[in-house]
Amino acid sequence: MTELLFPAPAPRTVPVNGESALYPVRRIFCVGRNYAEHAKEMGAEVDREAPFYFTKSLDALEPSGATQPYPPGTANYHYEMELVIALGAPVFRASPEAAQAAIFGYACGLDMTRRDLQDAAKAKRRPWDTGKDIERSAVIGPITRAEEFGPIGAQRISLTLNGTLRQDARLSDMVWSVTDLLSHLSGLYHLGPGDLIYTGTPAGVGAVAPGDRLEGRIDGLSPVLLNIAVA
Structure with missing residues (x-):
């Protein structure tokens, strides 16, 4: 056995509704500007030629129901409510039809964002990493298997603050459907089991403060909850 200099990180997992086995997470991808009204409120337009992405590290993963401190380095911490895709099979350069078969399930998620740092990076045409790839910022509820959720259509997605x-x-x-996103992203990466894709947020994003409680819902899925600790 290879000796490690220090303990390896424990696997990051998400519960699956009605099952004892946990879903192990490998990577976290996020889609930018996938709702036209959200793009508009951010002073931008949807790129209708192709979707674009950013990533979060595994340290960003946070279970629903957590209470977390207000993060460092920001005075404008925002919520973004999203549908999350959980993959259960390899998918590479796939058609939309083939991509659908690779979906294990769906979950409610929050893409928490240091908006002031993101805006500063945008202004200087720099990467968004410090604004987006934040510890405990990819909040996720329990996963529901795709066959139990059914086809994606006009399900309501909503968020309440307090x-x-x-x-x-x-x-x-959504401008880009789930299968279109997977088809496109699978042309850039060898996607596979354990990959999560946060699919973008609708309009209405805003700041949180210490003591706030967030609850995000999508019809047919378990809600995602997050508490911001009192300072």
Whole structure:
């Protein structure tokens, strides 16, 4: 056995509804500007030639129901409610039809963002890493198997902040469908089991403060919950 200089990180996992076995996470991809109204509120337009992506490290993964401190280095920490795809089979250079077969399930997710750092990076045409790839910023609820969720259509996606509705849209509002996203992304990476894809957020994003409680919902999926600790 190879000796390690220090203990290796424990596998990062997500519960699956109705099952004892956990879903092991390999990578986290995120889609930018996949709802036209959100792109508009960010002062941008959707790139309709091709979707674009950024990534988060495994340290970003956070289970639903967690209470976390307000992160360092920001004064403008934002929520973004999203549908998450969980893959269960390899997919590479796949057609949309073949990509559908690789989906293990879906979950509710929050892509938490240091908006001030992201905006500063945009202004200087620099990468978004410090604004997006933040510890505990990829919050995820339990996964529901794809066959139990059924086809993606006009399911409602919404988020409340301290009980007040802030985001409210339909999955059918996505510019790039789930299968189109997987087909395109699989032309850039050898996707496979354990890969999560956060598919973008609708309009209505905003800042959180210490003591806030977030609850995100998508029809047919378990909700995602997050508490921001009191300072």
